Structures are given as structure tokens and as C-alpha cells.
Amino acid sequence: MGPVLNGLIKLQSVENRLRAAKAKLARCRRSVIIQENQVRSLQSALEAKKEEAQLTKVQCDRLELELKSRDAEVNKLRASLNNAKTNKEYAAVLTMLNTTKADNSKIETQILELMKAIESDEEESAGIRQQIEEQKQLLEDIRKKADGSATEHEVEIA
Template sequence: MGSLLAALLELQSVESQLRQVRDRRRRRTRAAKVQQRAIEELRQSERQLQETLAQRQRQADSAALDVKAAEERISHFRSALNTAKTNKEYASILTQLNTVKADNAKREEEALQLMQNVEEATGELTELRQRIESEQSRLQDIETANAQEVEKLDGMIAELQERHDAAAENVPDTERRLFKRIADNYDGEAMAVVEQHGKKPPYEFVCGGCFMSINAEHVNALKVRDEVRRCDSCGRILYLESQTQSAPSET
């Protein structure tokens, strides 16, 4: 196999690995960002719930004060009953006492409901804070694991970048630029193997990148010449399966 296609295949191999590792690094750091956003949303809910709780607390406090004031009036009427001088006065005080008592029964019920609202919000807030705490510790786990993994991936990227530079030096400028352009279009996949279909001649040849038919002329040329031949459909640089066997082995 010719040196140009061999050099391009080596470059292709390192290019793919480099992109994969960079992808892994991106996914790694993304997980922490997603988790940070989730926590920020929970904190937002916490602030809203705190406001709700404060509002409910104020309502409950004010209802409790009303109940207390009514109780004072009831006890005032009770002592007035004891000092009533006539039956008529007694009956009048008793009527007022019963009215206040009836009103206060309703008020007490409302105050109780408001207290329950406070307790409910307090419970929700406690639960939410526990959840924030556990999500926070999950974030820490992710970040700790990330730190090790990202460091490892950075090392791999640096090493692959060196190999990439070395492999690129073996490819002439024009082909190197072409390779880069195609690689950027196809997520690093600048080259495509020629697939041979059929058991006996005439074989059908298909591009391993886009699966469209390939003119046999390309295949015949590749068998004898070391040159860049591109798929007429997708533009990837073509190579034959047999050419990979003589390509430099990966280390």
C-alpha cells in the first residue's frame, strides 16, 4: 500500500480516537452542570416555600391573637354574670356571652386550620431542604469523580494530540487540508472503506460511509495507484479493506 493512503489512514485512526476522548470529556463536565442547574431550581422552590411559610405564620399568629381576645371577653362576661343584679341584666349578659362563645368556636376552628397550614409548609420545607442536601452531596460526588476522570482524559487528549500532529506531518498539505475539511463535516470520519458486495465478478462496490454505489473505476485506480479518490456521493476519501492491512499498526 502506498504511503499517502497509509498516512491518511493513520491520521484517520488518531482523529477518531481524539474526537471520542474529547466527547467523553464534554459529557463528563456536562453532568455536573446539569446537576448544578437542578440544585438551583430546588433553591428557587425553597425561597418560595419560605415566603409561603412566613405568610401562613403571620395569618396563624393573628388568628391566635383574635381567639385570645375573645377568650378574655368570655371571661369578662362570666364574671359579669356573677355580679348581675337583676334577672333581665343576667339574661342580657348571658345572650352576649353565648354569642361571643359561638363566634369564638368558629374562630378557634379557623385558627387550628391555619396552624395546620403552617405545620404542612414547615414539613414541606424540611423535606425540600433534605433533598437539596442530598442533591448537593451528589454534585460533590460527581465533581470528585470528574476531577479524576477529566485529568485522565486531559492526559489522553494531550497524548493523542501529539500522535495526531505526528501523523499529520506525514500527509502533504493539500491532502491534510482536504482531510480536515471532510473530517469536520462528518464528525471525524473523513475516510470510508470500499465495501465489495457479491460472490463473484462483476462485484458491486459501495461506500462504507454513505452506502451509495461506487464507480468501479475508483476501485481499479485504488488497486494500483496511491492517490486520493473520493466518494462521488459523500466526498469521503476512499480506501480498500486490503490497504488497512499494510497500514501502520496502532500503538
């Protein structure tokens, strides 16, 4: 029974080393997968930020177009102000003119806020791009290390 027991003990130690080597190999591969997921996450965040900036630009362009049409309306009201024949007509046109100017001012404020948001989104996008580049470099380093240690662990397993 002695040699069988010794053989079983040796077999168990070999299996323990094998299990440990397989666990190390799995950890190496898992670290690469985790880093790849990090890069993917940053890329999807970048795409979302780009889409948000694009939607904001579209909204800004729409407001600028509306502002141009309102400016044309202001010019028409100024012309009709000069052609007003009675005080009542003059006062009504002047009220419309002032109301339109106030609305234009609100639209201009919205446009400026949207432009600030666009600028902020672009800065955030640049930051995310920088993070992506750093993470890609880190991923390559981890891949190289993982490949080297994976080869060692595969040799241990074999």
C-alpha cells in the same frame, strides 16, 4: 496516492478519537452541571417552603390576636349580661355572647388548621434539607469522578 490515503485515514482516526475524547469531557462536565442544577432546584424549593411557612405563621398570629380581642369582648358581654335589667336586654346580650363564642370557635378551628399546616411545612422543609445534603454529597462524588476523568480526557486530547 497510497501514502496520502493512509495518512488521511490515520488523520481521520485521530480526529475521531479526539472528538470522542472531547465528547466524554463534555459529558463529565454536563453531569456536574446537572447535579448542581438539582441542588439549586432543591434549595429554591426549600426557600419557597420556608416562605410559605412564614406566611402561615403570620396569618396564625393575626388570628390569635383577633381571638384574644374577641375573648375580651366575650368577657365584656358576660359582665353586661349580669347587669342586664330586662329580659329583652338579657336575651339580646345573650344572643351576642353566643354569636361571639361561635365565631371564636371558628377562629380557633382555623388556628388549629394553620398550626397543622405549619407543622407539615416544617416537616417538608426538613425532608428537603435532607435531600439537599444527599444531593450535595452526590455532587461532590460526581465532581471528584468528573475531575479525574476530565484530567484523563484532557490528556487524551493533548
